[in-house]
Amino acid sequence: MMESGDGLPNHCAIATVTIHACFVIHYVGVVIIDAVVQVEGITKLYRGVPALRDVSLTVAPGITGLLGPNGSGKSTMIKALLGLVKTQSGAGQVLGHTWPGDVRQIRDLVGYLPEDDCYITGLVGVESVALMARLSGLAGTEALRRAHEMMDFCDFGEERYREIQSYSTGMRQKLKFAQALVHDPPLMILDEPTTGLDPDQRAAMLSRIGTLARRHGKSVILSTHILPDVRAVCDNVIILVGGTVRVVDSLENLSRPSSPTLHVTTLGDSSGLVAKATDAGFLVLQSDDGSLRIEGIEATDTERVWQWAAETQTSIRRMQPALNSLDKIFMDVAKGPQSLLTNDATESLNAGQ
Ligand SMILES: Nc1ncnc2c1ncn2[C@@H]1O[C@H](COP(=O)(O)OP(=O)(O)OP(=O)(O)O)[C@@H](O)[C@H]1O
Structure with missing residues (x-):
């Protein structure tokens, strides 16, 4: 069986292309x-x-x-x-x-990986995955071949022949993943x-x-x-x-901030740069780690920041468009009103x- 370069067999690729075609409808010039x-x-x-x-x-x-x-x-x-x-x-x-x-x-x-462990005591890893393949309709030899492919994809070596009770948490998670994927x-x-x-x-x-x-x-x-x-x-x-x-x-x-914002990390003192940006009318927020968020400045306008850094002898280590923190979004939503x-x-x- 030819492989698609990442350990998954080509029939897997063909099947998913077919499925994808079912869910993407092309009209003239528009993809829905x-x-x-x-x-x-x-x-x-x-x-x-x-x-x-x-x-x-x-x-x-x-x-x-x-x-x-x-x-x-x-x-x-x-x-x-x-x-x-x-x-x-x-x-x-x-x-x-x-x-x-x-x-x-x-x-x-659907391939379902449940939160809790799910395996039959006494089976070795590859038997367990092959059993799932058989339950989803594959014949014996084909089920075993497919189980090995999935175990390869999940980086199982000889451990696939060990009883599952002896598996570490990481191996059990990989096993559940292989089981969920075995019927493609x-x-x-x-x-x-x-x-x-x-x-x-x-x-x-x-x-x-x-x-x-x-x-x-x-x-x-x-x-x-x-x-x-x-x-x-x-x-x-x-x-x-x-x-x-x-x-x-x-x-x-x-992730997109409500106004364009740059995230700037400096080496050493950044007070001169902060003063320049503030004087130019931008709001500058300093994080606990010392990095700066300069709000209201477009990512295309980085030249100005380099100029301020040169004028104030500030060394910039990194500068990139800022992203909203997912942690903060999550916490705001979790404790906030119906939003x-x-x-x-x-x-x-x-x-x-
Ligand atoms: N079998 C059950 N019998 C009674 N209550 C249940 C049962 N399963 C879940 N619940 C309750 O339903 C609510 C939602 O639980 P659920 O497990 O779906 O949440 P979750 O977001 O998956 O939680 P976690 O992140 O802790 O896994 C909880 O209040 C939980 O106590």
Whole structure:
């Protein structure tokens, strides 16, 4: 079997191209991106207590970060989409299938990595992945071949022949990932896939997620508390708080400051530069680490900053357009009033309908 250069076999690439074609409709000169998930009015009560309150959301193709404080309803939302919990209300579509009516077909098209461990004691790693392949309809030899391919993609060596009970946390996360991917689904729903991973393993996991989305056209819903992971790979962000959707927007939109701002890191004293920028009418904020945010100045206007630095003998180490901090957005949203931010992904989808 030929490979596509990143450990995934070519049939995987072909399948995802085909799937992608189903979700991107070309009209003359206009590309309308269809939604991967579009649901409305989902309410889920656990013994009368709401975990999801009239949730409506649209997930565009690409990688979407699903964020929220503990208990905000992320896992319940995922389980609801997969029909693993029954909801009191809600309707919509997932990958073009009616939700919740066609939930069995939907499950066939989704690779789910649950938050908790899920394996059968006594099996070795590759047997466990092959079992998942067989459960999703592949015949014995093909299931085993595919399981090995997925284990290669997840950087398993000889450990694939060890019993899973002996696996480290990182290996168990990789195993769940291989299990979720083995049937080549167009949509992956990953619940905390990097929890418990060391920095190298975490980077490798994020790189795999990026590869699946960018090279193989898969869509990913990534539920996580780790905001740098969202910054690293996500295109869009959904924030749930108290069972309601507070934000659905692209990461690019959320990151863009309300006015153009430069982030400048200097070596040593920067007071001269601060004075020059302030005299020129710009608001300058100094961070705890000593770096500066010069607000109101366009990224194309860096010449002026270099000039001020030269005039005040300030050494600039780095200068780049400033981004809003995802941590701050998250904290503001989590503690703030009902603030539904606009959703450029949803708007572009709605505009095309
Ligand atoms: N099986 C259950 N029975 C009763 N209540 C539940 C059950 N599962 C979840 N809940 C409650 O529903 C709410 C949402 O929980 P959920 O696990 O969906 O949140 P979460 O955002 O995934 O949390 P975390 O980030 O901690 O995993 C919480 O108040 C939780 O206690």
